[in-house]
Amino acid sequence: MDKNRYCVVMCGGVGSRFWPYSRNAMPKQFIDFFGTGRSLLQMTIDRIRPLVPTENIILMTNEQYAPIIAEQLPEIDRRQILLEPARRNTAPCIAWAAHHIHAINPGALIMVTPSDHLILKTEEFQRTAREAFDFICDHDALLTMGIKPNRPETGYGYIQVGEAVRDDFRKVKTFTEKPNLELAEVFLKSGEFYWNSGMFFWSARSILAALKTFAPDINSIFEAGRATMGHPEEQRFINAHYPSCRNISIDFAIMEHAPNVYVECVDLGWSDLGTWGSLYDNSPKNSDGNVTQCCKTMMINSRNNVVAIKGDKVLVASGLNDYIIADVDDALLIVPKSEEQKIKLYVNEVKTKYGERYL
Numbered sequence: 001m002d003k004n005r006y007c008v009v010m011c012g013g014v015g016s017r018f019w020p021y022s023r024n025a026m027p028k029q030f031i032d033f034f035g036t037g038r039s040l041l042q043m044t045i046d047r048i049r050p051l052v053p054t055e056n057i058i059l060m061t062n063e064q065y066a067p068i069i070a071e072q073l074p075e076i077d078r079r080q081i082l083l084e085p086a087r088r089n090t091a092p093c094i095a096w097a098a099h100h101i102h103a104i105n106p107g108a109l110i111m112v113t114p115s116d117h118l119i120l121k122t123e124e125f126q127r128t129a130r131e132a133f134d135f136i137c138d139h140d141a142l143l144t145m146g147i148k149p150n151r152p153e154t155g156y157g158y159i160q161v162g163e164a165v166r167d168d169f170r171k172v173k174t175f176t177e178k179p180n181l182e183l184a185e186v187f188l189k190s191g192e193f194y195w196n197s198g199m200f201f202w203s204a205r206s207i208l209a210a211l212k213t214f215a216p217d218i219n220s221i222f223e224a225g226r227a228t229m230g231h232p233e234e235q236r237f238i239n240a241h242y243p244s245c246r247n248i249s250i251d252f253a254i255m256e257h258a259p260n261v262y263v264e265c266v267d268l269g270w271s272d273l274g275t276w277g278s279l280y281d282n283s284p285k286n287s288d289g290n291v292t293q294c295c296k297t298m299m300i301n302s303r304n305n306v307v308a309i310k311g312d313k314v315l316v317a318s319g320l321n322d323y324i325i326a327d328v329d330d331a332l333l334i335v336p337k338s339e340e341q342k343i344k345l346y347v348n349e350v351k352t353k354y355g356e357r358y359l
Contacts, residue, residue, distance in 0.1 A: 008097040017344050086243040091218055094200075096222055118271045143263070149187070154180060156272065158194065158196060161194060175251055201264075214257045276324040280304075280306040298316045310329065
C-alpha cells in the first residue's frame with residue numbers, strides 16, 4: 001500500500017437533523033443505525049482501510065468524543081485523533097489536518113471524508129478512490145467526488161461539470177448550495193450537475209497552496225504553529241489559536257475560488273444520511289412502505305412511515321402516513337416527513353424553551 005496516502009475523517013458534528021436519536025453526547029456518526037453491529041464511523045473506517053495504511057488515518061473531532069472513538073476504533077493510536085477545541089466548520093478543520101500531515105510527510109496525498117455517510121457500493125468506492133489518488137498524484141488538483149443524482153434533491157449541494165480531462169474526471173464550472181425544488185429539477189434534467197459528496201482528494205502541497213492564496217487568514221494561524229505540528233505542544237497551540245479561526249466551509253473558502261478544481265463523476269449508492277428521510281430511503285421497507293429501526297410496532301392502516309424507538313417499548317399507530325416517529329429516553333419526535341428539514345429549527349426551539357438537557 002502507498003505509504004504517502006492519508007485519510008482525514010471528520011467526526012466532530014452533532015447531527016441535529018437526526019434528533020432525538022443523534023444527541024450531543026452521542027451524535028449519529030457513533031450510532032449503529034442499521035443493526036449491523038457497526039456504527040457509521042466504523043463503516044467509514046472499514047471502507048478506507050484497504051486504501052490507506054491504518055497509521056495514516058487522522059480523525060478530526062473534539063475532546064468530548066475522543067473516548068467514544070477510542071472505544072469504537074481501538075486500532076487507532078491516540079496520536080491520530082486531533083481534538084478541535086471549537087467547532088469552526090470544515091475549512092479550519094481541513095487546514096489543521098493538512099498542516100499536521102505535511103509536517104509528517106510533505107509528499108502526502110490526502111483524502112478527506114465525513115464519518116457519517118452511507119455508501120452501498122463499497123468496491124466501486126474503493127476503485128474510484130484509487131483512481132482519485134492516482135489523479136492527484138499526476139495533477140496539481142483539488143478534486144471532489146460528484147455523485148450522479150437520481151432525484152431533484154434540495155438538501156444537497158450541486159456541482160456543474162465542465163470539459164472532461166480524463167475518463168470520469170472533469171473540470172468544475174460552478175458550485176450551488178442546496179437549490180429550491182424548481183432549480184433542482186432543472187439541474188437533474190440538464191445532466192450537467194452532480195451532487196457534492198463532501199469527499200475530497202488533494203496533495204498536501206496543493207491544498208496548502210490554495211489555503212495560502214484563498215484563505216490566508218486561516219492559513220496564517222497554522223503557519224504560525226508549524227514548528228509544533230506532530231509534537232506534544234501542537235494541541236496546546238491549537239487550543240490557544242484555533243477558536244480565532246473564521247467559521248467557514250471548505251467549499252466557500254477554497255473550492256468556489258480556486259482555478260484547479262476537478263470532479264470525479266461517480267455512482268456509489270451514496271447518501272449523506274443527514275435526515276430521517278434519507279434513512280427511510282436507504283432502509284428496507286415492509287409491504288406498507290414502513291421502515292422500523294429495530295423496534296416493536298403495530299402499524300394499522302399506516303403507510304410510508306419511519307419509526308425508531310429505543311428500549312423495550314411497543315408502538316401502536318393507526319391511520320398515520322408519511323411520518324417520522326423517533327422515541328429515545330426523554331425525547332419523542334413526531335413530524336411529517338415533509339418537515340424533516342425543519343427538525344434542526346425545532347431542536348433550537350427546544351433548547352431555547354427547555355435548555356440543553358434534551359439536546
